[in-house]
C-alpha cells in the first residue's frame with residue numbers, strides 16, 4: 001500500500017525536507033508519495049491574497065476560505081470521500097498521540113492543511129467535515145507560527161509506523177507509547193566506550209545477566225516516569 005501525503009501551505013518549501021533521510025527512502029521505495037502545494041496558486045488577485053481581517057474585530061489576520069476551497073477542489077476533488085483524512089494542525093485541536101499515529105499509519109491518503117496568521121476561516125473546516133474525515137490536531141500546549149512544523153512532526157510519527165518502513169519493526173513494538181506497552185519512559189541508554197570522561201557504564205549492563213539487566217531497566221523507567229511524567233502512571 002502506498003500512502004499519498006499532500007501538504008497545503010503558503011510555505012510549501014517547508015516540505016522539501018521530506019526528500020531527506022528515512023522519509024526520503026520511504027519515497028524512493030514507493031511506501032509514500034509526497035505532494036506539497038502552494039495555497040497562493042489558488043488565488044486570482046495580483047497580490048495573491050490569502051488573508052483578511054477577522055469579522056467581529058480582534059488582532060491579526062484570518063486565512064480567507066476561497067483559496068482553500070478551490071485548492072480542495074483541485075487537489076482532492078468535489079465528491080465526498082471519507083477514506084481521505086484531512087488534518088488541520090491547530091493549538092485548539094485534540095492532542096496528537098501515538099495511538100492517533102498508529103491509526104493514521106493505515107490510511108491511504110492524508111492531506112495536511114497548514115494554516116498561518118491567526119488561523120483559517122472556520123467554514124473551511126466545517127466544509128471539509130462534510131466531505132472527508134477531518135482531524136483537528138494539537139502537538140502540545142505551546143503556540144507555533146503555523147501548521148507546517150506540526151505537519152512534519154505528525155508525518156514522521158505516522159510514516160515510521162507504516163509496515164516495511166523501519167528496518168527493524170521489532171524495535172517499534174518495544175518503544176514506550178507503543179500499543180500493549182506499559183506507559184513508561186525509556187530507561188537511560190549506553191554504548192562503548194565503557195569509561196568516558198570519568199563516567200562508567202552501569203556495571204549491571206556489562207554483566208551479561210539478562211534478568212538483572214531487565215530489572216535495572218524497568219526500575220530506571222519507573223523512577224524516570226514517576227519523576228517526570230506522573231500523569232502516565234495514573
Ligand SMILES: COc1cccc(Cn2ccc3ccc(-c4cc(N)[nH]n4)cc32)c1
Pocket residue numbers: 089090091092114115116117118119120137138139140141142143144145146147148150
Ligand atoms: C489559537 O490559534 C493560534 C493562536 C496564535 C497563533 C497561531 C498560529 N497558527 C496559525 C496556524 C496554526 C496551526 C497550528 C498551530 C499550533 C499547533 C500547536 N500545537 N501549536 N501551535 C499554530 C498556528 C494560532
